[in-house]
Amino acid sequence: MNKNVKTLTLDHTTKAFLNFMNAHKVRHAPVIDLPGEHSKKPCFIGVVSERDVLRLRPKRVTDSDDENINPKAMRQLLQQIVARNPWSTSPDTTAPDVIRIMVENHIDMIPVLSDGRIVGVITTTDILKLFSRIDTAIEALYPELKEQSRTKPPAPFDAADESTLFSWFFQNLGDVMTREVVCVESMRTLSDAIDAMKKGEFRHLPVIDENARLAGIISDRDILRQLPFAGRRPPLQSTKFRDHLFRADDDTPQLLLGVTEFMTRQVISASADCRICEAAKTLYSMKISCLPVLGPQRRILGIVTVADLMRALLPLYETTGQSKS
Known part of the structure; x- marks a missing residue:
């Protein structure tokens, strides 16, 4: 932290x-x-x-x-x-529990409290940096991994936990991505995008053209930047998706904006065989939160978010028994 x-x-x-x-x-x-x-x-x-x-x-x-x-x-x-x-944690909360709380409740930053005082914070950026550290540590322990394929473990992997470590090291986006991707067509409006995000409780929405190819991507932040100042207090109990942030009167003109007017067109994407550690490095270095996984002709095979990668860390903690945050 x-x-x-x-x-x-x-x-x-x-x-x-x-x-x-x-x-x-x-x-x-x-x-x-x-x-x-x-x-x-x-x-x-x-x-x-x-x-x-x-x-x-x-x-x-x-x-x-x-x-x-x-x-x-x-x-x-x-x-x-x-x-x-x-949501908050204590200094004694284990790393897997922190990850679960953040993923299950759509949290990007969680405060660490001790006796009512804030003593630290943990962010999704901190979690992404872990991938690089773990990747470097595994390569230092087993330098021969660079020459290995994911189908056959190298000689040092005799114990069951080492075999799991090998499998984790070579895990790729095809293993962790969401395959049933909700997309929005390029002729849709901001109102349509809000409805789709609220229904699915996700923060990223790929935009596809008439040939079902990736044309852009919209985030919840992109949408919020278009909506006018509301001046409302947040509810005492908010939903995980924080629906109240998107409330707007039905006659708000911005709701009729076409998604192509504010989507990101230069989308950073990845292939299904990209290792999860490499994907985490990309998300961290580019300061983004998701990677569309593309096949031929820019067709969407899946999508991977920071939350997906955080979930992928949990088996590693279970294998090594290292759970302190």
């Missing part, structure tokens, strides 16, 4: 949070309440994420940021938008 935790308070503004993200290159901020007459230490309140503020500066691709800043939104205090009582 990252123990060098930077925090904001309930009295900070949305503008301060935007500056915080830019300064520290992060997408989340733990929010605390400062000590008062009834408390001698800061109290952890919750988390504010980039998704909570994307609607505060709605923009089209051709517009400048300055023209789209909502003055009222920038003055909004974090106490009005913070997600309170989020």
Whole structure:
């Protein structure tokens, strides 16, 4: 976990949070309440994420940021938008349990609490970095793996746990990808994309052309950037997908935008035989959260997300017995 935790308070503004993200290159901020007459230490309140503020500066691709800043939104205090009582862990929580909590609840950052104080955070970026460390460690232990195929273990793999380690090392995207991919046609609208994401509770939606070939991809962040500032407080109990972030009046004009107007066209993709460790390195280095898996003629075979790769780590922990976070 990252123990060098930077925090904001309930009295900070949305503008301060935007500056915080830019300064520290992060997408989340733990929010605390400062000590008062009834408390001698800061109290952890919750988390504010980039998704909570994307609607505060709605923009089209051709517009400048300055023209789209909502003055009222920038003055909004974090106490009005913070997600309170989020999922958290303790320093004693095992790594597999942390991964399960994050995957099952669509969490990108989880605070680590001790006696009500925040002592660290764990992000999906931290998990992705693990793949590179594990990959390097396995290659150092078994340098002959580079010359091996995934069909026949090399000589050192006699014990059952070593055989499992070998299998994990050569696991590829074809083993972990989601094969039944929900896509949206290029003639569809932002409203259609929202409906598909909410129904499936996922964050990425490939866009296909009339020949069923990949034309682009849409993320939940892409959608939120198009929607106008709503000024609503978050519900006390949010769904895993956080549906409230996407609420808009039926007559909101942005809902009629075509998906091709805001989709990412230069999509980073992978092949089914790409090793999961290499895929994790790509996600980390490119700062993206999913990889469409493509076959001939850019037809979609599947999709792999950070959550899929995190799930793939669990058998490795079970094999090695190394479970401390």
